Amino acid sequence: xxxxxxxxxxxxxxxxxxxxxxxxxxxxxxxxxxxxxxxxxxxxxxxxxxxxxxxxxxxxxxxxxxxxxxxxxxxxxxxxxxxxxxxxxxxxxxxxxxxxxxxxxxxxxxxxxxxxxxxxxxxxxxxxxxxxxxxxxxxxxxxxxxxxxxxxxxxxxxxxxxxxxxxxxxxxxxxxxxxxxxxxxxxxxxxxxxxxxxxxxxxxx
Numbered sequence: 001x002x003x004x005x006x007x008x009x010x011x012x013x014x015x016x017x018x019x020x021x022x023x024x025x026x027x028x029x030x031x032x033x034x035x036x037x038x039x040x041x042x043x044x045x046x047x048x049x050x051x052x053x054x055x056x057x058x059x060x061x062x063x064x065x066x067x068x069x070x071x072x073x074x075x076x077x078x079x080x081x082x083x084x085x086x087x088x089x090x091x092x093x094x095x096x097x098x099x100x101x102x103x104x105x106x107x108x109x110x111x112x113x114x115x116x117x118x119x120x121x122x123x124x125x126x127x128x129x130x131x132x133x134x135x136x137x138x139x140x141x142x143x144x145x146x147x148x149x150x151x152x153x154x155x156x157x158x159x160x161x162x163x164x165x166x167x168x169x170x171x172x173x174x175x176x177x178x179x180x181x182x183x184x185x186x187x188x189x190x191x192x193x194x195x196x197x198x199x200x201x202x203x204x205x
Contacts, residue, residue, distance in 0.1 A: 045181045048182070051127045059138070060127065061132070064117070064140075069196050076194045079108050081100055081147065091203075092159055092203060095159070096159055099154045100147065101151075104149065105149060108191060108192075110191055111143065112144070113145070114141050115140060116190065118185075132173065133172045134172055138171055161174070179203060184200070184201055186198060
Protein backbone atom coordinates (compact mmCIF):
# COMPACT_ATOMS: atom_id res chain seq x y z
CA UNK A 1 0.00 0.00 0.00
CA UNK A 2 1.54 3.40 -0.92
CA UNK A 3 2.36 5.64 2.01
CA UNK A 4 0.59 8.97 2.48
CA UNK A 5 2.73 11.99 1.56
CA UNK A 6 4.53 13.55 4.51
CA UNK A 7 4.22 17.16 5.51
CA UNK A 8 7.11 19.16 4.00
CA UNK A 9 8.16 20.52 7.36
CA UNK A 10 8.14 17.05 8.90
CA UNK A 11 10.12 15.67 5.94
CA UNK A 12 12.71 18.43 6.30
CA UNK A 13 13.03 17.79 10.03
CA UNK A 14 13.40 14.04 9.55
CA UNK A 15 15.98 14.51 6.79
CA UNK A 16 18.03 16.83 9.03
CA UNK A 17 17.85 14.28 11.85
CA UNK A 18 19.03 11.49 9.57
CA UNK A 19 21.91 13.58 8.25
CA UNK A 20 22.91 14.49 11.79
CA UNK A 21 22.78 10.85 12.90
CA UNK A 22 24.83 9.73 9.90
CA UNK A 23 27.43 12.42 10.60
CA UNK A 24 27.66 11.44 14.26
CA UNK A 25 28.03 7.77 13.31
CA UNK A 26 30.68 8.65 10.74
CA UNK A 27 32.68 10.62 13.30
CA UNK A 28 32.37 7.85 15.91
CA UNK A 29 33.39 5.20 13.40
CA UNK A 30 36.34 7.25 12.24
CA UNK A 31 37.46 7.58 15.84
CA UNK A 32 37.26 3.79 16.30
CA UNK A 33 39.18 3.20 13.08
CA UNK A 34 41.87 5.67 14.11
CA UNK A 35 42.18 3.98 17.49
CA UNK A 36 42.35 0.52 15.96
CA UNK A 37 44.92 1.61 13.40
CA UNK A 38 47.29 2.75 16.16
CA UNK A 39 46.64 -0.17 18.48
CA UNK A 40 49.60 -2.31 17.49
CA UNK A 41 51.69 -4.74 19.54
CA UNK A 42 52.62 -3.17 22.87
CA UNK A 43 54.93 -5.85 24.28
CA UNK A 44 58.72 -6.18 24.23
CA UNK A 45 60.40 -6.18 20.83
CA UNK A 46 62.91 -8.57 19.31
CA UNK A 47 64.11 -11.44 21.48
CA UNK A 48 63.45 -10.53 25.14
CA UNK A 49 65.53 -12.13 27.89
CA UNK A 50 62.33 -13.71 29.22
CA UNK A 51 58.59 -13.03 29.42
CA UNK A 52 57.65 -11.17 32.58
CA UNK A 53 54.12 -10.54 33.84
CA UNK A 54 53.32 -7.94 36.50
CA UNK A 55 50.16 -9.81 37.55
CA UNK A 56 51.07 -11.92 40.60
CA UNK A 57 48.15 -14.28 39.88
CA UNK A 58 49.47 -15.11 36.40
CA UNK A 59 50.98 -18.61 36.06
CA UNK A 60 52.46 -19.29 32.62
CA UNK A 61 51.56 -22.47 30.76
CA UNK A 62 54.36 -25.01 30.77
CA UNK A 63 55.76 -26.81 27.75
CA UNK A 64 54.07 -30.24 27.62
CA UNK A 65 56.63 -31.78 25.26
CA UNK A 66 60.37 -32.45 25.23
CA UNK A 67 60.97 -33.82 21.76
CA UNK A 68 62.44 -31.72 18.99
CA UNK A 69 59.95 -29.93 16.78
CA UNK A 70 59.28 -31.34 13.34
CA UNK A 71 58.99 -28.69 10.65
CA UNK A 72 56.09 -28.88 8.22
CA UNK A 73 56.03 -32.68 7.86
CA UNK A 74 55.92 -35.50 10.42
CA UNK A 75 55.72 -39.25 9.85
CA UNK A 76 54.42 -41.95 12.16
CA UNK A 77 54.60 -45.73 11.80
CA UNK A 78 51.24 -45.65 10.08
CA UNK A 79 50.78 -42.33 8.30
CA UNK A 80 52.15 -38.85 7.55
CA UNK A 81 50.90 -35.36 8.43
CA UNK A 82 51.69 -31.92 7.10
CA UNK A 83 51.29 -28.55 8.87
CA UNK A 84 50.80 -25.55 6.61
CA UNK A 85 50.41 -21.84 7.33
CA UNK A 86 49.67 -18.88 5.08
CA UNK A 87 53.02 -17.17 5.56
CA UNK A 88 56.04 -16.57 7.75
CA UNK A 89 55.14 -12.96 8.60
CA UNK A 90 51.92 -12.15 10.43
CA UNK A 91 50.42 -8.77 11.38
CA UNK A 92 49.14 -8.00 14.86
CA UNK A 93 45.34 -8.08 14.91
CA UNK A 94 45.07 -10.34 11.86
CA UNK A 95 44.38 -14.09 11.78
CA UNK A 96 46.97 -16.83 12.01
CA UNK A 97 45.59 -19.66 9.89
CA UNK A 98 47.07 -23.14 10.09
CA UNK A 99 45.99 -26.52 8.77
CA UNK A 100 47.25 -29.95 9.88
CA UNK A 101 46.44 -32.48 7.14
CA UNK A 102 46.68 -36.24 7.20
CA UNK A 103 48.37 -37.02 3.90
CA UNK A 104 48.92 -40.72 4.60
CA UNK A 105 46.94 -43.93 4.47
CA UNK A 106 45.75 -44.39 8.07
CA UNK A 107 43.98 -42.32 10.74
CA UNK A 108 46.24 -40.38 13.11
CA UNK A 109 45.20 -40.53 16.79
CA UNK A 110 45.40 -37.20 18.62
CA UNK A 111 44.82 -35.52 21.97
CA UNK A 112 42.31 -33.10 20.48
CA UNK A 113 42.47 -29.77 18.66
CA UNK A 114 43.49 -27.74 21.74
CA UNK A 115 46.75 -29.64 22.27
CA UNK A 116 48.94 -26.81 20.98
CA UNK A 117 51.35 -24.22 22.33
CA UNK A 118 51.77 -20.65 21.09
CA UNK A 119 55.29 -19.68 22.07
CA UNK A 120 57.66 -16.75 21.76
CA UNK A 121 61.42 -16.99 21.36
CA UNK A 122 63.30 -15.54 24.37
CA UNK A 123 66.79 -15.66 25.82
CA UNK A 124 65.57 -18.50 28.05
CA UNK A 125 64.20 -20.45 25.11
CA UNK A 126 60.66 -20.79 23.81
CA UNK A 127 57.93 -19.75 26.28
CA UNK A 128 54.17 -19.95 25.91
CA UNK A 129 52.61 -16.49 25.75
CA UNK A 130 49.54 -17.70 27.68
CA UNK A 131 48.95 -18.42 31.33
CA UNK A 132 46.33 -18.95 34.02
CA UNK A 133 44.90 -15.91 35.79
CA UNK A 134 43.78 -17.84 38.90
CA UNK A 135 47.13 -18.06 40.66
CA UNK A 136 47.35 -21.80 39.96
CA UNK A 137 48.99 -23.79 37.19
CA UNK A 138 46.60 -25.31 34.65
CA UNK A 139 46.85 -27.71 31.76
CA UNK A 140 45.17 -27.37 28.40
CA UNK A 141 42.17 -29.66 27.83
CA UNK A 142 42.95 -32.98 26.19
CA UNK A 143 40.54 -35.34 24.50
CA UNK A 144 40.78 -38.49 22.43
CA UNK A 145 40.54 -37.62 18.78
CA UNK A 146 41.71 -38.60 15.35
CA UNK A 147 42.56 -37.04 12.01
CA UNK A 148 41.29 -39.37 9.34
CA UNK A 149 42.95 -39.83 5.99
CA UNK A 150 42.40 -36.89 3.66
CA UNK A 151 41.09 -34.93 6.66
CA UNK A 152 42.52 -32.09 8.76
CA UNK A 153 42.54 -29.96 11.89
CA UNK A 154 42.46 -26.22 11.26
CA UNK A 155 43.00 -23.18 13.47
CA UNK A 156 42.17 -19.52 12.90
CA UNK A 157 43.72 -17.54 15.75
CA UNK A 158 43.29 -13.79 15.99
CA UNK A 159 46.69 -12.35 16.86
CA UNK A 160 45.62 -10.18 19.78
CA UNK A 161 45.88 -10.87 23.49
CA UNK A 162 42.16 -11.55 23.88
CA UNK A 163 41.91 -13.47 20.60
CA UNK A 164 44.62 -15.92 21.66
CA UNK A 165 43.36 -16.30 25.24
CA UNK A 166 39.72 -16.75 24.26
CA UNK A 167 40.52 -19.51 21.76
CA UNK A 168 40.42 -22.01 24.65
CA UNK A 169 37.01 -22.31 26.27
CA UNK A 170 36.47 -23.13 29.96
CA UNK A 171 39.90 -21.89 31.05
CA UNK A 172 40.68 -18.44 32.45
CA UNK A 173 43.69 -17.63 30.32
CA UNK A 174 45.46 -14.39 29.49
CA UNK A 175 48.44 -13.31 27.41
CA UNK A 176 51.08 -11.57 29.52
CA UNK A 177 53.12 -9.53 28.79
CA UNK A 178 51.37 -8.11 25.71
CA UNK A 179 52.45 -9.39 22.33
CA UNK A 180 55.39 -7.57 20.80
CA UNK A 181 57.18 -7.71 17.46
CA UNK A 182 59.36 -10.80 17.38
CA UNK A 183 59.61 -14.50 16.56
CA UNK A 184 56.80 -16.86 17.55
CA UNK A 185 55.85 -20.42 16.81
CA UNK A 186 52.72 -22.56 16.83
CA UNK A 187 53.39 -26.11 18.02
CA UNK A 188 50.86 -28.92 17.84
CA UNK A 189 51.97 -31.57 20.36
CA UNK A 190 48.80 -33.65 20.27
CA UNK A 191 49.87 -36.36 17.80
CA UNK A 192 49.97 -39.69 19.61
CA UNK A 193 53.16 -41.62 18.87
CA UNK A 194 54.73 -38.78 16.89
CA UNK A 195 56.90 -35.74 17.65
CA UNK A 196 55.31 -32.29 17.90
CA UNK A 197 55.04 -30.34 14.68
CA UNK A 198 55.44 -26.55 14.47
CA UNK A 199 55.54 -23.46 12.31
CA UNK A 200 57.49 -20.27 13.08
CA UNK A 201 56.41 -16.78 12.11
CA UNK A 202 57.44 -13.17 12.66
CA UNK A 203 54.87 -10.89 14.27
CA UNK A 204 54.91 -7.31 13.07
CA UNK A 205 52.85 -4.24 13.95
